[in-house]
Amino acid sequence: MSEAGTLTRADLAEALHREVGLSRSDSAQIVEQILEEMCEALSRGENVKISGFGTFVLRDKGERIGRNPKTGVEVPIAPRRVLTFRASQMMRDRIVAAGV
Template sequence: MAPAGTLTRADLAEALHHQVGLSRADSAKLVEQVLGHMCEALSKGENVKISGFGTFVLRDKGERIGRNPKTGIEVPIAPRRVLTFRASQMMRDRIVSAG
């Protein structure tokens, strides 16, 4: 098991093994396939929505001016694409009630 606060691929595979009854190898393969499909969709510019969990959204950030905190010199920050996650209302409710 990973350190507290971190859920790993191995943890997901182990949970599948125990709760669904798949072999460890099949569990690990299934986790990799799901993550692979998610990565593939995101790389194509598609959002990934998992009902009851949340949505992974790609956003394009435009060019902007930043400042080097050490020197104070302004520098341009190139446009880029960022991945954000927005938890579903159900997930937010579960997190709040668990805290």
């Protein structure tokens, strides 16, 4: 990993290069294509499920009342769409086993 605790696109491309034997350029291009396809699917409102890893789910949150923590004044929070990630059971089991 590049930075402490962060996996980057470059790390993914390097792993693909190392494990599959593709050129670094081809590996980087494949990583970009996968991420682009995921982004396009999400922008169309589709969920993205990667078996054994998890699911990226779009959720619509309705309007609600929030509170400014400094002043205590209530303010409306506009409805919005949020992206959440749900890890698969297999991924959760691996994380627990690793003690993370």
